[in-house]
Amino acid sequence: MDTPLTPPADGPPQEPRTRRRDRHGRGMRGPLAPPQVPLSASRGELFGDLVRDSVERLERRWPQLADVEFLVGEVPAPPGGPDGGWNDEAVPLGGMHSPEGGRPGRIVVYRRPVEIRTKSRDERAMLVHEIVVEQVAELLGLTPETVDPRYGQDGPE
Template sequence: MDMSVPPRPTEPRPRRRDRHGRGMRGPIAPPQVPLSVSRADAFVDLVYDSRDRLERRWPQLSEVDFLILEVPGFGPDAGGADETDDGTVPLGRVLPAQGPDRDRIVVYRRPVEIRTKSRDERALLVHEVVVEQVAELLGLAPESVDPRYGQD
């Protein structure tokens, strides 16, 4: 009687992903559905929507760069303070033009997201931050930049 071990196959068996006959898995949602938009992309859209709303009334905003950073203290504003005078983390900031750079308004994504619970709250807070920064840049009161400021 031959008790030798049979040789192992040289090729591994192909794995099957379609175990139950339901087909291959696809994406959770198609790209055109809002579910596939990341939080960061949705935040950028909110900032640009606010900018566009204000730019109709203040055309000089077309000459201002709007930046979205995660948190204060990193990126183009690294030289600035990362806390306000009262010890809170800022939600936005104005960076005046220097040399070849244009005026910039920075909105910080994470501090805004932490202070809001829903998309609607976030949209309102983003718009308030943008209005406040535009008002500071133009040397005006926020109510004169957007008459609906603080009423929402």
């Protein structure tokens, strides 16, 4: 039986039925993974966890790092920007701002350049730790080997 295109004369006009892809009306049954599973964490959150892990390792040895802000940036400032930016030869993976005017020292790790240079999570974790160690060494006026004696050695903790 065909449905009429005009509304019936004996009642109010009927809403046209729209076809939905979900014919049974159930929709999605739930998230693809529970929130505790790393699959549900974004790349930015996972990268932030790598930075936090590295900072926690160093704070055990250097308690003065509790006064330093550690940040994750997407990309460094453009060349010639207020933070110095980068040039054609190298894109910075991290940056450091000394404490001044009552503002604490800040260390920034740039997520996208690090992700581009690494293939696996283990490589990324090692590179993030090296960047954090180098920036902390510059902030404290020490060598990276003094900040972390295992600096430059391959392999996880």
